[in-house]
Amino acid sequence: MTILPTLKSLTIAAAILASTSAFAFAKDVTISVWAGGTGPNDVYRLDAIEIAAQQLQRQAALKGEDLKITVEKKSYSAWEDFKQALTLAAEAKTAPNIVVSGHEDIAPWSQAGLIVPIEDYVDLDSWPLNGIYENLLQIASYNGTVYGIPQDAESRPMFFWKPYMKAIGYSDADLDALPQSVQDGKYTMKNLLEDAKKMQDKGLVQPGYGFYPRTSNGPDYWQFYTSFGGTMEEGGKLVFDKAAMTRTYQFFADAVKSGVTKKNHIGMPGDQWWKEVATGKAGIWDGGTWHYARLVNQEGLKDFFGNVIFTLIPAGEGGKANTLTHPLVYLLTAGHDKEDTDIAAQLITIASEPRINALHAVKSAHLGISEAESQVDFYSADRWTREATERLLPHANAMPNNSDFGTYWNIMWKNLQASWTGDKTVDAAVSDAESELKSTLGDKIVIR
Amino acid sequence: MKSSRTLGLVMIAPAAIMIVLFFLLPVVLTAVFSMTNMTTATGISGGVYQIAPNSLITLKSAMPDIAAEISEPRYAIDEAGLKAVEGLGLAPGIAGELRAKHTGEVFATRRDAERMIKDLSERPSTRDVKQISEQFNRSVVNTRFDSKEQLFSALDTLGLKLTPEQKETVATATYTGWTWTTDNFSRLATSPDMARVLLNTVLYVALVLTLFNVGYALLLAIWTHYMPPGPASIFRGIWLLPRITPVVIYVLLWKWLAWDSGFISILMGKFGYPPKNYLLDTAYHAWFFVVLINGFIGASMGMLVFSSAMKAIPKSQFYASEVDGASRWQQIRYIILPQMRWPILFVTCYQTLSLLASFNEILLATNGGPGNSTEVWALAAYHTALRNYAGNLEYGLGAAMALVLVVIGVTLSLLYLRVFNYGTLVAKPLIED
Numbered sequence: 001m002t003i004l005p006t007l008k009s010l011t012i013a014a015a016i017l018a019s020t021s022a023f024a025f026a027k028d029v030t031i032s033v034w035a036g037g038t039g040p041n042d043v044y045r046l047d048a049i050e051i052a053a054q055q056l057q058r059q060a061a062l063k064g065e066d067l068k069i070t071v072e073k074k075s076y077s078a079w080e081d082f083k084q085a086l087t088l089a090a091e092a093k094t095a096p097n098i099v100v101s102g103h104e105d106i107a108p109w110s111q112a113g114l115i116v117p118i119e120d121y122v123d124l125d126s127w128p129l130n131g132i133y134e135n136l137l138q139i140a141s142y143n144g145t146v147y148g149i150p151q152d153a154e155s156r157p158m159f160f161w162k163p164y165m166k167a168i169g170y171s172d173a174d175l176d177a178l179p180q181s182v183q184d185g186k187y188t189m190k191n192l193l194e195d196a197k198k199m200q201d202k203g204l205v206q207p208g209y210g211f212y213p214r215t216s217n218g219p220d221y222w223q224f225y226t227s228f229g230g231t232m233e234e235g236g237k238l239v240f241d242k243a244a245m246t247r248t249y250q251f252f253a254d255a256v257k258s259g260v261t262k263k264n265h266i267g268m269p270g271d272q273w274w275k276e277v278a279t280g281k282a283g284i285w286d287g288g289t290w291h292y293a294r295l296v297n298q299e300g301l302k303d304f305f306g307n308v309i310f311t312l313i314p315a316g317e318g319g320k321a322n323t324l325t326h327p328l329v330y331l332l333t334a335g336h337d338k339e340d341t342d343i344a345a346q347l348i349t350i351a352s353e354p355r356i357n358a359l360h361a362v363k364s365a366h367l368g369i370s371e372a373e374s375q376v377d378f379y380s381a382d383r384w385t386r387e388a389t390e391r392l393l394p395h396a397n398a399m400p401n402n403s404d405f406g407t408y409w410n411i412m413w414k415n416l417q418a419s420w421t422g423d424k425t426v427d428a429a430v431s432d433a434e435s436e437l438k439s440t441l442g443d444k445i446v447i448r
Numbered sequence: 449m450k451s452s453r454t455l456g457l458v459m460i461a462p463a464a465i466m467i468v469l470f471f472l473l474p475v476v477l478t479a480v481f482s483m484t485n486m487t488t489a490t491g492i493s494g495g496v497y498q499i500a501p502n503s504l505i506t507l508k509s510a511m512p513d514i515a516a517e518i519s520e521p522r523y524a525i526d527e528a529g530l531k532a533v534e535g536l537g538l539a540p541g542i543a544g545e546l547r548a549k550h551t552g553e554v555f556a557t558r559r560d561a562e563r564m565i566k567d568l569s570e571r572p573s574t575r576d577v578k579q580i581s582e583q584f585n586r587s588v589v590n591t592r593f594d595s596k597e598q599l600f601s602a603l604d605t606l607g608l609k610l611t612p613e614q615k616e617t618v619a620t621a622t623y624t625g626w627t628w629t630t631d632n633f634s635r636l637a638t639s640p641d642m643a644r645v646l647l648n649t650v651l652y653v654a655l656v657l658t659l660f661n662v663g664y665a666l667l668l669a670i671w672t673h674y675m676p677p678g679p680a681s682i683f684r685g686i687w688l689l690p691r692i693t694p695v696v697i698y699v700l701l702w703k704w705l706a707w708d709s710g711f712i713s714i715l716m717g718k719f720g721y722p723p724k725n726y727l728l729d730t731a732y733h734a735w736f737f738v739v740l741i742n743g744f745i746g747a748s749m750g751m752l753v754f755s756s757a758m759k760a761i762p763k764s765q766f767y768a769s770e771v772d773g774a775s776r777w778q779q780i781r782y783i784i785l786p787q788m789r790w791p792i793l794f795v796t797c798y799q800t801l802s803l804l805a806s807f808n809e810i811l812l813a814t815n816g817g818p819g820n821s822t823e824v825w826a827l828a829a830y831h832t833a834l835r836n837y838a839g840n841l842e843y844g845l846g847a848a849m850a851l852v853l854v855v856i857g858v859t860l861s862l863l864y865l866r867v868f869n870y871g872t873l874v875a876k877p878l879i880e881d
Binding site for chain 2: 079080081083084087091101102104105107108109111112113114117119120121122123124125126142143144145206207216217218235236237262263264266267268269272342402403404405406407409410413414417418420421422423432435436439440443444
């Protein structure tokens with residue numbers, strides 16, 4: 001009688017052994033992915049990789065492989081913390097497999113050997129990667145090598161609070177024509193400051209709320225430099241255009257002097273700024289396309305299109321109307337097992353498929369990465385993504401991928417802030433920036 | 449005697465190891481890093497030699513022909529490559545078809561070569577395509593070489609005849625890592641912003657130290673000294689609160705107090721003043737709050753040290769002075785202060801050094817603003833080396849800034865010891881000789 005249970009367990013053991021030998025290709029992989037600048041609307045930066053993992057597991061199963069992918073996700077809301085954490089982790093050889101960061105990190109990170117070119121792992125000629133906008137793929141490249149796959153696109157428009165524009169004399173027809181007028185260079189930065197002033201003089205907004213720009217450092221400020229005729233890079237060399245930078249610094253100094261922008265605007269709490277632009281406390285402000293998602297989802301601005309009109313950043317003296325796209329890219333970090341990196345690359349490829357990427361675009365109000373995505377009904381039926389794509393993306397520039405751009409950026413920003421707050425005169429700020437750039441970057445930057 | 453000395457050394461060994469590891473080594477490493485141009489882009493662990501189009505930009509002006517030649521990407525279908533493909537263990541038809549149809553072809557980019565490979569009748573998988581194309585890579589573009597020798601031998605295989613000097617120039621231009629330099633210090637010495645930051649630091653340390661950490665701490669100690677023990681303990685306890693509250697919460701409380709939508713603005717609104725960000729409104733406002741925030745934290749330590757030192761003064765001296773009709777002021781002037789020399793020296797020294805290195809409260813409150821007006825040296829070093837939006841962490845420059853701070857700290861300590869006549873304070877009592 002006692003032989004039966006023994007036989008039973010032996011049979012079970014044999015069955016288990018047999019089942020494991022049948023799956024000779026069983027593989028458990030953990031793919032970690034970190035994303036910077038990621039708020040509640042941007043979850044698909046990480047979730048898309050998870051969706052892709054399910055797809056890849058199914059593909060593997062069809063080929064008789066038992067592939068199990070665990071995706072470990074980590075999001076950082078602030079950029080400073082994220083970049084510090086990632087850089088130090090990568091130096092300590094504990095970087096995640098996939099990183100979602102700004103394209104401008106490609107140059108320094110690839111030079112330092114922290115990331116590997118994604119083109120070593122994926123087929124750029126096959127779908128969906130062959131459908132990605134060529135200019136976005138360019139932005140994700142460095143030294144002629146594609147290092148990252150664009151995760152999203154966006155641009156940074158100028159926003160106007162419609163009711164106040166009407167109150168200072170714009171008709172509905174004028175407002176409808178405003179985006180074109182900005183694009184044609186008829187409505188300029190000068191007009192913008194005048195309108196902001198009018199709004200304040202009429203008591204529509206409080207002093208300092210006429211023009212209410214971004215409250216912290218960010219790519220947005222390079223748009224103003226472009227507006228005033230500045231160039232960031234030419235032929236692989238960084239360019240510091242003194243005259244354009246002077247006009248840029250002067251613009252903000254003038255905004256403060258005329259009282260339409262607060263002297264202490266930089267450094268104010270971000271939450272407060274969001275609340276104020278969503279409730280019509282500010283007249284004109286600049287921001288990103290993704291602001292739409294936050295204004296509508298978190299800040300309670302119900303009738304966005306009834307209250308807000310958006311345009312390119314108007315032209316200033318010597319420049320042209322423009323906007324800047326700052327695509328985030330999926331990057332592969334160095335120092336991992338080649339097979340794991342290969343799986344990570346495949347996950348990125350699947351996550352770039354139009355339908356999956358459209359989830360991110362629509363939820364976060366970023367823009368699509370491929371023509372096919374704009375044909376996905378779910379994407380094109382969304383008024384914001386459709387209008388923003390059409391109106392802004394064709395005019396978008398990008399920051400250069402140059403390993404010294406960060407240094408240039410820091411110096412530019414420090415002096416912009418100093419001239420904004422009156423800490424330095426505009427001329428002193430530009431000349432300080434010039435001398436520091438000379439002593440720091442030497443012949444890596446052209447000063448003119 | 450001798451054995452006790454050896455035993456002493458053994459006993460002190462753990463402490464000595466700790467001191468070397470956690471006190472001396474960081475300073476030595478800071479000094480080492482400060483002599484480099486280490487950044488995010490150069491990495492920390494050292495560099496490689498990479499012939500990338502961007503790194504060759506400087507080389508282009510010096511030797512344009514060679515720069516153009518070596519930055520040319522090339523994928524050549526040759527016999528060596530075909531042999532290597534055969535060795536990969538892929539389907540045999542692949543190498544055969546490549547040999548039959550494509551021998552001698554040269555592709556300008558890897559993508560072109562891979563397109564050809566994908567057109568083979570036995571279309572390989574993406575992974576195999578990458579492997580195959582690599583066998584025909586006859587360029588050095590974007591290849592990372594761990595050593596100069598590897599770089600030079602690769603250049604030789606390319607058929608480039610370079611003189612040793614030219615090779616060295618190429619090596620220098622293509623090196624991706626950090627190099628030794630003293631540029632950080634000349635940058636610090638010449639930058640007008642650094643002068644400003646230094647001035648901010650002096651102002652910050654001087655104000656917080658004299659007004660709060662020593663001045664107000666002494667005042668609190670004297671007040672509580674003359675209070676009955678119960679209320680005195682409560683009073684001291686309250687003053688300890690800022691010290692024991694987590695910094696983030698403590699600074700957040702100040703922010704709630706001073707923001708546009710904060711307590712002060714609401715209160716002033718009742719009197720018709722428009723709300724404003726009192727914390728960041730002007731540089732003066734920011735300084736006012738920075739000094740208060742740090743002062744309230746720092747005052748408690750001096751208060752405790754001074755209070756306990758005052759308790760150690762024999763009561764008889766106070767009784768005697770009262771019998772002699774001394775006033776409170778005279779007691780402070782002739783009994784308390786002369787005996788507080790050592791605690792004052794200690795608190796001044798300790799707090800100067802701690803203020804020089806402290807920046808977390810400023811980081812959380814103003815982040816150095818508005819317009820860098822409250823950026824102190826330690827905060828600037830942190831911003832430079834470890835935190836900025838552009839992600840360009842300048843470790844070398846940051847270390848140089850930290851080193852300056854160490855030098856200032858050590859110099860100030862020595863100066864304090866001299867001013868307070870440390871030698872006399874620790875002199876052996878004559879009676880023991």
